[in-house]
Amino acid sequence: MTEGWPLSRRRLSQRHKTAKIKVNIHVETMMGIVGIRVIKTAVAVVAAIFLAQCAGLHSPNSTGLLAILGVDVTKRKGLRTSLQRIAASLLGLLLAAALFWLFGFHLWVIGLYILILFPILARFQLKEGAVTGAVVMFHLFNEKQLTPGLILNEIGLLLIGLGTATVINIVYMPNADRELQELRERLETCFSQIFKEIANHLRDNTYIWNGSELLEAGSILQEALDAARRSEENMLFQGNAAWAVYFSMRKQQMDSVDRMVQYVAQAYETLPHGELMASVFDELSEDVKSDYYTGRSEKKLETLEQGFRLMNLPATREEFEVRSALLQLMVELKSYLAVAKREKKQMEPAAGAGSQ
Numbered sequence: 001m002t003e004g005w006p007l008s009r010r011r012l013s014q015r016h017k018t019a020k021i022k023v024n025i026h027v028e029t030m031m032g033i034v035g036i037r038v039i040k041t042a043v044a045v046v047a048a049i050f051l052a053q054c055a056g057l058h059s060p061n062s063t064g065l066l067a068i069l070g071v072d073v074t075k076r077k078g079l080r081t082s083l084q085r086i087a088a089s090l091l092g093l094l095l096a097a098a099l100f101w102l103f104g105f106h107l108w109v110i111g112l113y114i115l116i117l118f119p120i121l122a123r124f125q126l127k128e129g130a131v132t133g134a135v136v137m138f139h140l141f142n143e144k145q146l147t148p149g150l151i152l153n154e155i156g157l158l159l160i161g162l163g164t165a166t167v168i169n170i171v172y173m174p175n176a177d178r179e180l181q182e183l184r185e186r187l188e189t190c191f192s193q194i195f196k197e198i199a200n201h202l203r204d205n206t207y208i209w210n211g212s213e214l215l216e217a218g219s220i221l222q223e224a225l226d227a228a229r230r231s232e233e234n235m236l237f238q239g240n241a242a243w244a245v246y247f248s249m250r251k252q253q254m255d256s257v258d259r260m261v262q263y264v265a266q267a268y269e270t271l272p273h274g275e276l277m278a279s280v281f282d283e284l285s286e287d288v289k290s291d292y293y294t295g296r297s298e299k300k301l302e303t304l305e306q307g308f309r310l311m312n313l314p315a316t317r318e319e320f321e322v323r324s325a326l327l328q329l330m331v332e333l334k335s336y337l338a339v340a341k342r343e344k345k346q347m348e349p350a351a352g353a354g355s356q
Helices: 006-054 062-070 075-103 107-123 127-143 148-171 177-203 212-233 242-265 272-287 296-310 317-346
Strands: none
Touching: 006 062, 006 148, 062 075, 062 127, 062 148, 075 107, 075 127, 075 148, 075 212, 107 127, 127 148, 177 212, 177 242, 177 272, 212 242, 242 317, 272 296, 272 317, 296 317
16 A cells, blocks of 8 residues: 555554464464364274274274374365275275286385376376375285285275265364354454544544554455355355355455555545545445345445536646545445445345345
């Protein structure tokens, strides 16, 4: 933003605040995700080893390692990677058996196995199974023999280890709706305050605003987009895209808000035109919290635009520059409102559809 905008006076402290906000949000989010994942991993490991022991499989503890690899952060990703690992491991098992049968159980054969298998896995998008494929290969290498029973044992270990992790991953995944609703409320509060601060500056260009709400809104928005993406990934068959649509709308509007702040920064003189624009932002600071697109701000903006056309031309260069900035601000505000109006029909009211 321009040096005339009061925020520039505190730029260094705001950068520090931005870093702190991002670090705190990242730490809190990761603690929640990691905590749940650790619990699910512990349950999956114990269950997998217990089932392998009950099935009488050789080296049942290996299923614990496979279960650790199988637990993931979302249902879709966990199911997808487990299937990839099973396919890659079966392919690796067949390749290892063929190589050991042809060349014997020598150390250099392991290198040949890697040179052949890994490019194949990369070619068919099965890289997630490289580690699990190596696990079954080393089992064969350590046994120094190839028997149908040993092959079936390895297949059983794979299915129990990865299958148990997949089932536990699907059985429980925290519902993110409450978190997303809280993020929505926090974000709308920030937007509302931003519009109030813009209105204050338009009424009095000497008004000082530190811009903290802009930084906070950006951080909340990024956290919300990540949470919405995880929530959609946790729906196995039909994802609920309402939250993703809503926060994508807010992302577009946040870009508009950033540009509006740039234009407001150019309003270095207080004019009656600015006071009229301030009344629109006052209206918008309330409408932004509405569950539906009310259209009140749009109508008020249209009336203001008509009034602008009837005003006399600027008398001085300074007035011309300020009025030009206000006109650009008006155009950007219309773009902001157009996003909400366009996206309203694509969202369900329960997910916060139609907010301005």
